Amino acid sequence: MFQPSQSTGGPPPQGRAWIGGSSRTIRRVAASLLIGVTSIAGVAGCASAGPYNPSDLAPRQLSQVQQICRSVMGIPAGIGLSSDCVANLSSSALALSQGRAQGAALDEARHACLGKGLTAGDPKLAVCELSTVADRGAPAPDAAAARFDTAGLATPAGSYFNASFGEVRRREQMACARLGYDPINGGFAKCVASLDSALFASQHVMQ
Structure with missing residues (x-):
């Protein structure tokens, strides 16, 4: 009969270690996305900063x-x-x-x-x-x-x-x-x- 304390033969659950690793990964991905969004916003800001000048007048x-x-x-x-x-x-x-x-x-x-x-x-x-x-x-x-x-x-x-x-x-x-x-x-x-x-x-x- 199967007992709750008996092992099923698979690797033990990692619990907190798995959650901690996942959090670090999420933080890295979030940081990368934030940098990308900030860069795009900066480029857009520079592009729209100047006045409308279709003929490039002085x-x-x-x-x-x-x-x-x-x-x-x-x-x-x-x-x-x-x-x-x-x-x-x-x-x-x-x-x-x-x-x-x-x-x-x-x-x-x-x-x-x-x-x-x-x-x-x-x-x-x-x-x-x-x-x-x-x-x-x-x-x-x-x-x-x-x-x-x-x-x-x-x-x-x-x-x-x-x-x-x-x-x-x-x-x-x-x-x-x-x-x-x-x-x-x-x-x-x-x-x-x-x-x-x-x-x-x-x-x-x-x-």
Whole structure:
């Protein structure tokens, strides 16, 4: 007959030793998980620490673009429409810098081609200019040198949401002018149309 005190032939239960070992294992796993979560949180914190800057503008330029959206367009910070305004005007500012760099490169190419004896109005001059620019490679825009006009913008404009259609268009034109676009050039109309489309799309997102 089996007696409670008799051995079953298997290893004796370890009791506290097994529980203690398990606790150490759990503590090691928990510590590893905590370190991992902390690291991920730290990376996420670093990634979200900086302001929204889709075109990588210099800090001062980004601040000026934000001010234009707030004080010219009348769009308060902290809403999606503000982010879309900043993104669009930042892109237009970068395009203006690129256009100016391209224009400077063409001016240099024209000077070089005129030095070869070509004259204004000669189709060969235009070909020479483009070939010279291509040979030298695409010019790098000096975005850091771009200067925006934010003088007198200490007071925010009236709310964008209460402005009439005509007033909104006037503000869009002024925003592009503040970036440095000249109203007599085609790029100005493109800047205004792009901003208008971006703000319209931001308010009419497909559900």
